[in-house]
Amino acid sequence: MNIRAQVSSVFHLDKCIGCHTCSIACKNLWTDRKGAEYMWWNNVETKPGTGYPTQWEDQEKYKGGWEKQGESLQLKIGGRGSLLGKIFHNPDLPTMDDYYEPFTFRYGDLTSAPAGDDQPTARPVSMVTGKPMKIEAGPNWDDDLSGSNIYAANDPGVVKLSAEEQQQLFAIEKMVMFHMPRICNHCLNAGCVASCPSGAIYKRGEDGIVLINQDKCRGWRMCVSACPYKKTYYGWSTGKSEKCILCYPRQEAGEAPACFHSCVGRIRYLGVLLYDADQIESGARQDDKDLPAAQREMILDPFDPQVIADAKEAGVPNQVIESAQRSPVYKFVKEWGIALPLHPEFRTLPMLFYVPPLLPVMSMNNQGKQKLADDFFTTLEQARLPMQYLASLFAGGNEEEVKAVYRKLIAVRIQRRSVTVGDLPAEEVTKACNIAQLDTEAIDAIYRMTTLTRIKERIVVPPMLREQAIEAGMDPEQHKQEMGFGKRIPPKRRW
């Protein structure tokens, strides 16, 4: 037992309205600079769709994440020898077109154009070359299913479906979609960390945030290939790679990360999880279908006296344990079991979990008549979004995982309907609870957490205890006086 703390999140996809406010908040705060124009540490994708960069989920193309080779795990881009062999010509990088060529408009022309017969226009210009360009792609080019005959049709999850299921997805009046915001998952078994030839990427011991040391990074860009979520980016001006830092400077000041703070739909939950680091290796080696369960297994109950004792033993401070007890993420993932990791089959053990969207699933053929418990559970198979598609997103292909979540979400709906409208017989509610294996209190708690909570309950920023982290390395007084001046010393690696 080697207990550590990890700042983790849950995104509730039923609540996401796809407004991109999170992306803009992040862009304004972190990547509004030269050489970083194309980066979106936070982006919102439409599913089905190919996302950003195009078809990032297709690891046959991008070679991200881990592969099981016999009983051991290896990065899909190759082992250390292979990485060294291609250190000068990393072949597995997305092209600029796969992200998009960043552009702006010549707004100045609108006011400074000479008088003429035509309205002046602001021509689009490339932010790379400065020359006029034809805009052919963007970070959310396939937003709301636009260009779906190219993009949604080539979603790696859709391509795997049968022709019949694909037909069903795109049939007129049955088109279906949902939004999926993505940030760095701050994985437990991060591919980027493992691939870095310079040892510049590290997972912060006290809170599990994965960071790139800008002093040590040499710009080899192996992390860009190795991250299966394509959430590390190369900065073309600095010559260093960078990524989402989970707004740790904001968190250290007690604030929620910018994308969490600005979320209009209040879909984002944040909190600390205690997990057993000894299980990382065995957990990441499970079969695809068992990965979500293995990951839940690693997350420990912060109320269990034994866990608390072990955590203290391992050096997790009291305040962090208390924070873990208030963590909404623990409730979503472990207690209620309604949040699943995105693409667990990449085996990086991502610590950002998603509550799969119920609405696109439900709104199939229930218009005009109210469905009862039995109907819902038996019609999941004919849902508008095929279960197999959702399972390939959130459960390594294990449909049972996704169905278990939906049973619970549906039970919450049925109970709430019975409370607020009162048109359902009591036995239906009980039946739904039994099928979902949830008690009434849990259902109420899910309902409350999903709809009524305020920001301090949704986003429980743990005490970052920087003074303790600083104390471990240097005299706090010296840190106070000298930090920010001179050369920073990179963290030590143990290899």
Add this chain to the structure above:
Amino acid sequence: MTRQMLNCFSMLAVGLLLLSTPGWALQGDPQRGEDLYVGNVSFSAGGAPCLACHGIAGHELGYAAGANYGPDLTAIYEDYGEEGVTGVLEDLSFESMDAIYTERPLTDSERADLVAFFASVSEEIAPSIGSSLTLHVALVTTFFMVLVGVLGWWRLKGVRQPLVERARHGKGGTA
């Protein structure tokens, strides 16, 4: 090719040449000329040895690199003849040589030795840069070009554009 034989042969040639030239010319010693040229024997006035600036590729002197401040002198005797060469060494008609040898002039016998040496090497053929070297350079360059080409071929060459192209061609220009 033994250098000795060549030297003998060229000495003979020089001798024959000298017979047909006016009597004031001194009989030079090509071996001493070479020593002076290379710097094994110093010029009496202390001037720098010729090799400091000139190579003689035909005699494998200063061939690899270095002695390339002045032109190669393999064929100087052939081109200018005895009088020409002696004249240059006497008059110092080149500015850069002027700076070195005005203060430290060569003696008559030294000039004669050098001329004899030049005469002896004038018929040697400078080894060409070599077709094998050219071949090697060409091979290595080709190898690198092929390597770069192959690595470029293996690269991920774009994901989005092919999708769009396929949709355009496959479905008749909807995109």
